[in-house]
Amino acid sequence: MKAHKVIVIGDFGVGKTSLIRRYVLDVFSDQYRATLGVHLYKHSDVIPVNGTEQQIKLVLWDIEGAPLPGEQMMRYSLGASGAIVVGDLTRPDMIEPMRRAADMIEARLPGRPIGFAFNKYDIAPAPNDSDIAALKDRYGALITCTSAKTGDAVPTLFRNLTSLILGKKTGAL
Amino acid sequence: MSEVPTFDARILLEGARIVAARVDEDLIVREVVGDWCEVAVGEDVRDTVPALIGMEDELSQELPYVQLPFVSLGMSHEQPVAISVKRDWETQSLWILLRDVSEEASVQERLVHQHNALSLAHRELAAARDAALTADKAKTRFLANVSHELRTPLNVVIGGASILRKQRDKPLPNDDVITFSNDIHDSGILLLQLVDDLIDLSRAETGNLTIYEEWCNPSVIIDEMVRLSRGLPEAEGIEIVYLPNENVPEMYADPRRVKQILLNLLSNAVKVCSPGSRIQVETEVLGSGDFKITVRDNGPGMSQANLAIALEPFGQPNAETRARGTGLGLAIVAKLADLHQAKFDITTELGKGLAASTSFPAMRLSSNTG
Ligand SMILES: Nc1nc2c(ncn2[C@@H]2O[C@H](COP(=O)(O)OP(=O)(O)OP(=O)(O)O)[C@@H](O)[C@H]2O)c(=O)[nH]1
Ligand SMILES: [Mg+2]
Numbered sequence: 001m002k003a004h005k006v007i008v009i010g011d012f013g014v015g016k017t018s019l020i021r022r023y024v025l026d027v028f029s030d031q032y033r034a035t036l037g038v039h040l041y042k043h044s045d046v047i048p049v050n051g052t053e054q055q056i057k058l059v060l061w062d063i064e065g066a067p068l069p070g071e072q073m074m075r076y077s078l079g080a081s082g083a084i085v086v087g088d089l090t091r092p093d094m095i096e097p098m099r100r101a102a103d104m105i106e107a108r109l110p111g112r113p114i115g116f117a118f119n120k121y122d123i124a125p126a127p128n129d130s131d132i133a134a135l136k137d138r139y140g141a142l143i144t145c146t147s148a149k150t151g152d153a154v155p156t157l158f159r160n161l162t163s164l165i166l167g168k169k170t171g172a173l
Numbered sequence: 174m175s176e177v178p179t180f181d182a183r184i185l186l187e188g189a190r191i192v193a194a195r196v197d198e199d200l201i202v203r204e205v206v207g208d209w210c211e212v213a214v215g216e217d218v219r220d221t222v223p224a225l226i227g228m229e230d231e232l233s234q235e236l237p238y239v240q241l242p243f244v245s246l247g248m249s250h251e252q253p254v255a256i257s258v259k260r261d262w263e264t265q266s267l268w269i270l271l272r273d274v275s276e277e278a279s280v281q282e283r284l285v286h287q288h289n290a291l292s293l294a295h296r297e298l299a300a301a302r303d304a305a306l307t308a309d310k311a312k313t314r315f316l317a318n319v320s321h322e323l324r325t326p327l328n329v330v331i332g333g334a335s336i337l338r339k340q341r342d343k344p345l346p347n348d349d350v351i352t353f354s355n356d357i358h359d360s361g362i363l364l365l366q367l368v369d370d371l372i373d374l375s376r377a378e379t380g381n382l383t384i385y386e387e388w389c390n391p392s393v394i395i396d397e398m399v400r401l402s403r404g405l406p407e408a409e410g411i412e413i414v415y416l417p418n419e420n421v422p423e424m425y426a427d428p429r430r431v432k433q434i435l436l437n438l439l440s441n442a443v444k445v446c447s448p449g450s451r452i453q454v455e456t457e458v459l460g461s462g463d464f465k466i467t468v469r470d471n472g473p474g475m476s477q478a479n480l481a482i483a484l485e486p487f488g489q490p491n492a493e494t495r496a497r498g499t500g501l502g503l504a505i506v507a508k509l510a511d512l513h514q515a516k517f518d519i520t521t522e523l524g525k526g527l528a529a530s531t532s533f534p535a536m537r538l539s540s541n542t543g
Contacts, residue, residue: 003219005227012289034286036278037243037253040223059223064243064285076241079227092300130520 010086012065018148089124113164190273326360384427410448423539462535
């Protein structure tokens with residue numbers, strides 16, 4: 001079975017590692033430890049596709065955070081089937097860096113689905129409706145408010161993105 | 174002819190923390206040099222090096238450019254490796270090189286961590302400083318505005334009263350007496366409302382604003398407030414309507430406060446709308462089960478920047494928002510909504526009207542109490 005590469009990108013400290021570790025290992029730590037380079041997580045899951053359960057394999061790329069996408073992030077994104085762009089709801093100016101990351105994905109990986117994760121939903125409110133609508137309009141993207149801490153919407157985020165990836169695949173055939 | 178010494182590069186790799194694997198076009202490992210880590214001949218190289226998954230297109234290029242400085246397989250092994258790919262032109266085969274970079278990584282990781290932690294702390298401090306500065310400015314503005322708002326009606330009261338007092342020397346025509354008494358009365362009411370608003374706001378700020386909840390019918394409340402707002406002096410020529418939704422649920426809330434929310438929003442709308450405009454109140458049960466009441470007008474609207482300021486107590490940047498009520502209205506509405514765990518949201522655009530909605534949480538509605 002083919003495994004899909006999914007990259008997780010965003011500014012540092014927004015919770016990329018925490019989201020992946022919640023999804024794959026169902027753990028969370030309050031301690032911050034910066035990611036250097038990239039950590040890979042292999043994960044199998046079962047998701048519904050056209051009414052039947054389908055086994056899927058993912059290689060999740062937990063990529064070193066940066067306020068804006070740079071040379072390194074681009075190199076790591078090579079060959080990804082989809083991307084998750086993470087933002088931190090507690091930061092007032094979180095949307096612009098997320099747009100920039102998504103722009104990089106669109107340029108580098110045209111047509112690959114993007115999921116936006118607004119993380120730390122346990123301690124901060126959701127973005128306002130107009131910001132969400134603007135992102136949807138622009139990137140046709142999946143938008144989810146998540147909490148790696150409580151686990152809220154975390155599997156949903158990864159599963160919905162995977163569904164989109166599989167959808168793209170069958171659509172292209 | 175001198176003999177060229179043969180030299181096997183493999184010797185160099187002995188004991189070095191590096192492994193090179195030669196793979197065929199299907200990415201099956203054909204040869205391994207070095208024994209630092211296990212790469213099995215005959216197997217798909219992507220099984221041991223999952224970082225290559227998805228890179229198939231890049232690997233089939235004439236000159237693959239795959240250079241990943243720090244990759245570690247998460248979960249248990251934290252061993253970071255550098256991965257690079259080279260093409261051997263003679264055999265047309267691909268070599269995958271894995272190099273142990275744990276030493277560099279431990280130093281770099283500490284640096285990256287310190288850098289990130291410092292920048293985060295720095296950003297937090299900057300945000301706190303900005304917030305403190307804005308709060309300070311808002312307070313100054315608030316005080317200036319409070320005095321202004323109190324002075325205007327007070328002047329009417331004092332001016333009117335002193336004219337009436339002079340009647341002893343020179344009696345006024347009856348009509349004038351009535352006009353002056355009316356002005357004094359209206360200004361008094363305005364002052365009272367302002368003081369009430371101030372008390373509410375300061376209670377809310379100190380967490381002492383209590384709500385008295387009971388089951389109430391939002392439709393009845395909205396109806397009442399719509400009728401009341403039609404009677405406002407500025408409402409002349411403005412159409413104010415309530416478009417009830419079929420199934421308006423009963424709601425567990427403080428009816429007096431819900432009225433206050435609606436009246437504030439309606440009177441704000443009335444004040445900025447010119448005759449011929451339309452204000453409508455809509456209700457909707459959202460997919461989440463929340464109950465949303467929206468007051469929508471087709472008045473002048475406002476820009477996002479001004480909206481942010483308008484939400485502050487007395488935060489009125491200019492005439493555009495200045496006209497909206499006593500300046501306490503929106504701040505109080507936001508607090509009252511908050512006390513009901515309701516979400517207060519404004520959508521507006523300059524020139525395109527304004528919609529202010531309060532979404533009461535599903536748990537406050539009769540349909541959800543089963
Ligand atoms: N309250 C709360 N804290 C979170 C959440 N997700 C992450 N954190 C905390 O935020 C900090 C950063 O989380 P990480 O997952 O390490 O962030 P990262 O995006 O991987 O950071 P870099 O690797 O430096 O790019 C940690 O202290 C986490 O405990 C969340 O959903 N809620
Ligand atoms: Mg990380």
